[in-house]
Amino acid sequence: MAVKDYLRERFFPHLWCPGCGHGEVLGGMIRAIERLGLKKNDIVMVSGIGCSSRIVGYVDFHTLHTIHGRALAFATGVKLARPELTLIVPMGDGDALAIGGNHFIHAARRNIDITAIVMNNRIYGMTGGQFSPLSGINVSATTAPFKTIDKSFDIVELARAAGATFVARSTTYHAQHLSEVIEKAIRHKGFSVVEVLTQCPTYFGRKNRIGDAPEMVKWLKDHTTPVGSKAKQENPELIERGIFVDIEAPEYCEEYSKLVERARGGSR
Amino acid sequence: MAKPKLKRHLINRDWCKGCGICVELCPKHVLELDEQDKVSVVRPQDCICCRLCELRCPDFAIEVETEE
Numbered sequence: 001m002a003v004k005d006y007l008r009e010r011f012f013p014h015l016w017c018p019g020c021g022h023g024e025v026l027g028g029m030i031r032a033i034e035r036l037g038l039k040k041n042d043i044v045m046v047s048g049i050g051c052s053s054r055i056v057g058y059v060d061f062h063t064l065h066t067i068h069g070r071a072l073a074f075a076t077g078v079k080l081a082r083p084e085l086t087l088i089v090p091m092g093d094g095d096a097l098a099i100g101g102n103h104f105i106h107a108a109r110r111n112i113d114i115t116a117i118v119m120n121n122r123i124y125g126m127t128g129g130q131f132s133p134l135s136g137i138n139v140s141a142t143t144a145p146f147k148t149i150d151k152s153f154d155i156v157e158l159a160r161a162a163g164a165t166f167v168a169r170s171t172t173y174h175a176q177h178l179s180e181v182i183e184k185a186i187r188h189k190g191f192s193v194v195e196v197l198t199q200c201p202t203y204f205g206r207k208n209r210i211g212d213a214p215e216m217v218k219w220l221k222d223h224t225t226p227v228g229s230k231a232k233q234e235n236p237e238l239i240e241r242g243i244f245v246d247i248e249a250p251e252y253c254e255e256y257s258k259l260v261e262r263a264r265g266g267s268r
Numbered sequence: 269m270a271k272p273k274l275k276r277h278l279i280n281r282d283w284c285k286g287c288g289i290c291v292e293l294c295p296k297h298v299l300e301l302d303e304q305d306k307v308s309v310v311r312p313q314d315c316i317c318c319r320l321c322e323l324r325c326p327d328f329a330i331e332v333e334t335e336e
Binding site (some may be wrong): 003004007012013014016017018019020021022023024027028031172173175176179201212213214215217218 | 282283285286287288289291292293320323324325326327328
């Protein structure tokens, strides 16, 4: 099938700003799903609130557009009721790690078979460019006219510490890589997290004078390096991309069905 | 495997928002924005069919069609 066969074309052109990276993440996700040969009816995409969360409106899968930060909680419910379905949860950085921070760490802790895609543009775009827990130090935002003093989360380290069994990072510059890691994340049995560094030219780029969308995409190329590279040792400021965690561990739905079996056996 | 040969670029002008990502990041400078800020193919003979424009376009507005 072609990429467009997975889209709800009647809603296009989409609402994202010119140059916003979210559309590219959507494309990467669809190409991954196409290569995996998943049926549209076997995929459930659940999102919360924000620019990134509007993604579910554009895909021809089962979709749930839920409440801010709680997409993983809804997805957990769907997955436990119908474990045979493939659950994908696209989230923004604020949605995933500020409003939904607790849901994020606990979904990771349980190792439930859900793929979380965190589209990290380091800003709250939809509400007007407030800084997020991923903005980092020395960033301008509408709520930080004198620049931020807040350290940012490292999504990869946070997900690893919370117990996610697949953790990767990619960017919108590395389009091919982005789609490949999403494919691996969906294939992985357990909680997988893919952080995608993406661009918000409207708020982050303009406020921080990084330039227009193409300049922001080039920034992602210049400020990242493959995991374990020599460049990182020479310049610790670089952000690593690649697969950081890929381990096997008991999956939550499988453990739950074993528990149900045990409980049934015990009552007889 | 033989090099893919370009048939044409399919451009959806209604979906293109003129962000310029494809134009700036094309390794062969095949594309430009026209007077209406929509992508147009100005040097198709230089296209190497790497599809980076297609993969990076946030608006699904450009597709590279190759000869079978």
